[in-house]
Amino acid sequence: MTSGVEEPGAAPPAPPAQAEAVFGDSLPKARRYAELLADDGVRRGLIGPREVPRLWERHLINCAVVEELLPEGAEVVDIGSGAGLPGLVLGLLRPDIRMVLLEPLLRRTVFLDEAVGLLELPNVEVRRGRAEEAHGDLYTDFVTARAVAPLPRLAGWALPLLRKGGSLLALKGEQAEAELAAAEQDVSKLRPSVSDVIRVGRGKVDPATTVVRVTVTSDGGPPPPGSQKKRGGKKKRGRKR
Numbered sequence: 001m002t003s004g005v006e007e008p009g010a011a012p013p014a015p016p017a018q019a020e021a022v023f024g025d026s027l028p029k030a031r032r033y034a035e036l037l038a039d040d041g042v043r044r045g046l047i048g049p050r051e052v053p054r055l056w057e058r059h060l061i062n063c064a065v066v067e068e069l070l071p072e073g074a075e076v077v078d079i080g081s082g083a084g085l086p087g088l089v090l091g092l093l094r095p096d097i098r099m100v101l102l103e104p105l106l107r108r109t110v111f112l113d114e115a116v117g118l119l120e121l122p123n124v125e126v127r128r129g130r131a132e133e134a135h136g137d138l139y140t141d142f143v144t145a146r147a148v149a150p151l152p153r154l155a156g157w158a159l160p161l162l163r164k165g166g167s168l169l170a171l172k173g174e175q176a177e178a179e180l181a182a183a184e185q186d187v188s189k190l191r192p193s194v195s196d197v198i199r200v201g202r203g204k205v206d207p208a209t210t211v212v213r214v215t216v217t218s219d220g221g222p223p224p225p226g227s228q229k230k231r232g233g234k235k236k237r238g239r240k241r
């Protein structure tokens, strides 16, 4: 007997017309991911059942349009990926980028590993851990994050991971300008940087996705690529995971 309540395992809605324009050749993989979220994602408590009807607009397309900010071949770390938002979406849409999904909770990394395997995404790696534990170990061009922490705390986790010229791209809500204005001084004390708020995906998703971008303008974080290995002597590195 059914209760009339939508159960996990329900199919996601059909992709809206914009999904084809946004995902192009990657649409079959995006559909498969949407099915996985609606089924296993709900069953395993990674997303709420009420998200299923709005999976495309509020989650997949909303995250996918951030790809406009990623140049060809970019290296990206997605902090606090959860069920894969936005990192897995960006990885499946852009096979040219290298994406690391950094997530501390085992239940979530197990799901992410399964999704990456199922969707056959050789450019996406899942790492279990907290962002702050990766300082000194992981260096990248971009950090993405959605719904992970308020801006000052998020910047504290993200900026040490960035190469000079690299950017934190934080997906935020309508109050992004106010959040940035309140946090900007503290953020630039963490590491010299310039910040702005941009809206991406106009005409593809409504409302457009709001991104707070913090671009670091100095060295002083990570060493340049290729010089990361210590050559003996003092060891500053923390424990290995």
Ligand SMILES: C[S@@+](CC[C@H](N)C(=O)[O-])C[C@H]1O[C@@H](n2cnc3c(N)ncnc32)[C@H](O)[C@@H]1O
Binding pocket: 079, 080, 081, 082, 083, 084, 085, 086, 102, 103, 104, 105, 108, 129, 130, 131, 132, 145, 146, 147, 148, 157
């Ligand atoms: C509210 S969920 C958002 C998940 C996903 N980004 C989304 O938009 O659906 C926040 C995620 O951040 C992760 N998280 C919390 N603290 C973290 C940290 N210090 N480093 C990396 N991830 C963290 C949590 O485990 C959780 O998966």
